[in-house]
Each structure stands twice: as C-alpha cells, then as structure tokens.
Amino acid sequence: MRRLLGGLVLFIFFSQPLFAAKFDYGLNAKPVADNTYLFIGKKEDFNFQNGGNIVNSGFIITDEGVVVIDTGSSRRYGEQMLAEIRKQTNKPIFKVINTHHHPDHFLGNQAFKPAPIAALKGTVKGIKNSGDMFAENLYRMTGDWMRGTEAVVPDITLQPGIEEIGGHELEYIELSGHTGSDLAVFDRTTGVLFAGDLVFHNRTLTTPHAIPEKWFVALDKLAKLPFKVLIPGHGEPVSDLSAIEQTRDYLRWLVTTLENGANKGLSMNEVMQTEIPARFAGLALVKSELNRSVVHLYPGIEKKTLHKLN
Amino acid sequence: MRLFLCVLLMVGSFSMASAEEIPEDPLGSIQWDDMVRAYLSEHKVVFDDRVKVVAPEFAEDSMNVPVSVDASELTGIKEIFLFAEFNPIPKILKFYPEASKAAFSFRFKIQQASPVRAAVLTNDNIWHVGGVWIDAAGGGCTRASDDRLAGDWADHLGEIYAAVWDTGTVRRTKISISHPMDTGLVAGIPSFYIEEIQLTDDAGKLLARIEPYEPVQENPVFTLDLGKNGSINIEAIDNNANEFSARIVR
Numbered sequence A: 001m002r003r004l005l006g007g008l009v010l011f012i013f014f015s016q017p018l019f020a021a022k023f024d025y026g027l028n029a030k031p032v033a034d035n036t037y038l039f040i041g042k043k044e045d046f047n048f049q050n051g052g053n054i055v056n057s058g059f060i061i062t063d064e065g066v067v068v069i070d071t072g073s074s075r076r077y078g079e080q081m082l083a084e085i086r087k088q089t090n091k092p093i094f095k096v097i098n099t100h101h102h103p104d105h106f107l108g109n110q111a112f113k114p115a116p117i118a119a120l121k122g123t124v125k126g127i128k129n130s131g132d133m134f135a136e137n138l139y140r141m142t143g144d145w146m147r148g149t150e151a152v153v154p155d156i157t158l159q160p161g162i163e164e165i166g167g168h169e170l171e172y173i174e175l176s177g178h179t180g181s182d183l184a185v186f187d188r189t190t191g192v193l194f195a196g197d198l199v200f201h202n203r204t205l206t207t208p209h210a211i212p213e214k215w216f217v218a219l220d221k222l223a224k225l226p227f228k229v230l231i232p233g234h235g236e237p238v239s240d241l242s243a244i245e246q247t248r249d250y251l252r253w254l255v256t257t258l259e260n261g262a263n264k265g266l267s268m269n270e271v272m273q274t275e276i277p278a279r280f281a282g283l284a285l286v287k288s289e290l291n292r293s294v295v296h297l298y299p300g301i302e303k304k305t306l307h308k309l310n
Numbered sequence B: 001m002r003l004f005l006c007v008l009l010m011v012g013s014f015s016m017a018s019a020e021e022i023p024e025d026p027l028g029s030i031q032w033d034d035m036v037r038a039y040l041s042e043h044k045v046v047f048d049d050r051v052k053v054v055a056p057e058f059a060e061d062s063m064n065v066p067v068s069v070d071a072s073e074l075t076g077i078k079e080i081f082l083f084a085e086f087n088p089i090p091k092i093l094k095f096y097p098e099a100s101k102a103a104f105s106f107r108f109k110i111q112q113a114s115p116v117r118a119a120v121l122t123n124d125n126i127w128h129v130g131g132v133w134i135d136a137a138g139g140g141c142t143r144a145s146d147d148r149l150a151g152d153w154a155d156h157l158g159e160i161y162a163a164v165w166d167t168g169t170v171r172r173t174k175i176s177i178s179h180p181m182d183t184g185l186v187a188g189i190p191s192f193y194i195e196e197i198q199l200t201d202d203a204g205k206l207l208a209r210i211e212p213y214e215p216v217q218e219n220p221v222f223t224l225d226l227g228k229n230g231s232i233n234i235e236a237i238d239n240n241a242n243e244f245s246a247r248i249v250r
C-alpha cells in the first residue's frame, strides 16, 4: 500500500501541470460588504492539488488605496490575488497586513512589494525567525506552486489602535492564543471583522503555536465587537456568533480531553483514540487535527501531572 | 560485471534463505531484510498480530513521535526491541518487562518516513514482529534538542518526575528524566543519552528494565504498567556514566 502511495505521489508530482494548469489558484474576489472583498480558501490541509489555497484573505478598497489583509501561501498566490484586486480597482496598494506568522497568511507578501507590509511586533519576529523554514515545509507539501517564493518580513510594526484610511476606520486589536501574536482587524465603517485564525468555521482549528487559555480570552473579546460580518481565517464568513462559538466549543472540548487524559495517566496514543463528539463531525479534518493537537499540547499538560522526585 | 554481481547476490540470498527464512514484510519496506540480518538473525522471525504497535500515520513533530507497544498477549517475553529502519540510528529502545505488563509508550525522534517495529523475543527463541509506517517531513535526528538550543539543559540534567495511577490489576506509571538525549548527528554535539533505566522494588527485585538509544525523545516520558504495591526505585545511567536515581514512595 505504501509503495502504491509512493507511486501515486510521484505520478501526481510529475503530471501536476496537466490538471493544475499554469498553477492557477482560481481566486475569485467575493464581495462581503461595501468596498470589501474576500478570497475563500478550501477547507483542506496543504497538498499538491490545492497548492496552499486553504486560507481566507481579503482586501478593502479605500479612497487612499487598497488595504490587503493576509497574502496567502506563496508568491504565485500573492500575484494572482493582486491580479484579482486589479480587476476591481486601479488604486495603489496602501498597506498590506499579516494577521499572524503562519505561512498561509504571509508567504504571498513578495507580490505586493514595494507596498508597506505591517504586522504586530510578535508576528514580525515570528516571520523573521521561522519564515524560511515555513517556506521550505510548504515546498515539500505543495511542490512547484511555491516556485520563487521567499519569506518577506513585514517592514512596519503595527501599533494596536484605530487608523483612519480613506474613509474607513480600522481598529487593530492585538490578541493571542492561536499564536503568541494574533491580530484582528475590525472595520468600524463597514462592520467587517477580519478575525484571522482566532476563528475557524466548519474547519477544525490548528494548534502548532496555540496558547488555549489566551485563545478563550481572545474569543470573548471578539464576541463583544458589534460586527456585521465575521471573516474567519479558514471557512465561510458568518454574520452571527456561530463561528466564534464553534471555535470555543471545540477548543474547550480539546483542552478538557487532554486534561482528563493526563489526569488518568493516558499516553499520547491513547488520547488520540478519544471518540470525537457527533457535534464536531462537520468540522473538516477533525481526526487528523486532533492527532496534531495532541502532539502540540499534550506534553505540557502531561508534565503538570508528574511530581519531581529528586 | 553487473550480471556477475547479480548472480553473486542471488547465490547469497539463496544460501541465506536456507539458513533461516526471512518472512516477507507486510509493510513492503526495502530495508526489512537488512534489518533482520543486522539485528534479528540469531533466531527465527515471524510477523505476529499479537505485537501491537500504535503510532500516528504522520509525525507532526519529528522530534516527538508517540509510539505505543502492547505485546501482553504473548507469554514468556524476554525482550522487546524497537527500531525504525530508515532512521540513521535504527535502534530506538529495548524493553525488558520483567515483572511488569509487556506494554509501554514513549516518544522518539524520526529522520524521515519509516516503519517503526517492535520485535518481541520469547523464551522459545522466536522474534515476534509487529509494526506500522510513520510518514514524516523529517529531520528529527539531526536537529539539536530544544534545551540544547535554550542552553539550560545542564541545570536540569537527571531530574526525575513521576506519577502513579492505580488502574485495577496494574499500576499505570509515568517516569520522565530530564536529559538532552543527543543523537551525535548534530555537528559539534557528541552523542549523549540515557543508556539504561532500572526499576526495582524494595526487595531489590527487578520490575522492569529499559535500554534507550539515541533516538528516544529529549526529556523522555515512559508510560508503563507495573505490578501492584510497594515503592519503586528508579536508577538510570547515561553514556557519560552520569547516574540518576529517585524513589516513588508508596
């Protein structure tokens, strides 16, 4: 079976250009509010077919220029995003914002140079430290879609607070929990909330750098904002609290499952066998993401149950 | 010349087959025969479903791959030997169950996709083998450990952490020892790892013995199912002759 799979991967690799013609992500700017557009990614993990188009990115057309929020997973993604933006407006790119340091949110930065690229201090540091390693990983997971991609570190440290840009009042909210540095952008003019990966919708949340107790705090803060549309980092936008509640519900179940397992002395593999409640059956990738989260979060939780002897 | 070599190789494998048959690998790994010759050739080898090896299909963190072995359906176990044939250091760990259940869990470092296998030697001198493939992005054996990178490993070397849960017939026991478990494959960092861990009761009777090799995770956590009652004495030694000991008082 493994041999067969190996063969299949090779086949896909070599025949990739046949069906992924010209590495076209098929990006389509979907209007979600006045002057506000969204590219909605697939609810999948990175692979050779989707090329990393698994994330939501968006843009706001203001009187002063375009504000871009997250740039996708590769140089090609950024370029195709820019081409789609150009179908809507000829205004200059005023500013690019990266919500956090995960590769599907900033590896398209290259395409927008020389526009200013801004992110929170912690995100800038994360991209500086891990950007090249992330790009290498994505080459391995998506192949030639990544050609020519290099990590571009944001050149502006974004200060939390309110910035008025060409008739849009943008509120930059510094949070953490999905990573050590997560930005939410709330457009007070249109009521659109770009929540970054603090909110997932019908797609299981990911935890490689998660700090669950901070994530809960962040979700509570987001829930209090008077948004009209919420753009999750992954999954369809919503106009109510459902995506925040779904994210919180799964995260709470995950943490409780890990803590209960550690308190019973379970091994990692035993925790991975936990039955997933029916209400999460609709979350894409729930089984594989549970396994990943056990690896990310269980060692720390397990350690708390052990006592120092010497 | 090439033909000549092929003939030689065929003769070689025929003579091997007549000495001790190497069973065909259900995991289809090209390294299987070499592993048998390197580690298992002294005894007959059979694949056995009673040797259960559990690990995730994909190694999310190549320095921290969880593996669980349960061979408790077999009796008369002398030794359980774990290896991953595509690792630069294939040997992972040997476990001698002694007075404990032949089931345990820990985590290890993987360099690339590989089967991980448990070979269980029974008193009748047969290796019973079970295993699974683990896919991996890789690099676990040639990266420095987190505490090496943080530079504070020496402050915690040999600290022992443990907990015991009474779970019916056995005592679930977790033991963790702070140690960088350096593979020797990172430039400038020689191999430095715990070589042996002995668990005994107060009468000095062996409860279980573990011989880790370099690929066992940094600051390893071992999950074991020991027999009932009494305190547990933990004694460990690494390849630099550092000795660590602690006692779980019950």
Ligand SMILES: [Zn+2]
Pocket (backbone or CB within 6 Å): A100, A102, A178, A197, A233
């Ligand atoms: Zn993320």
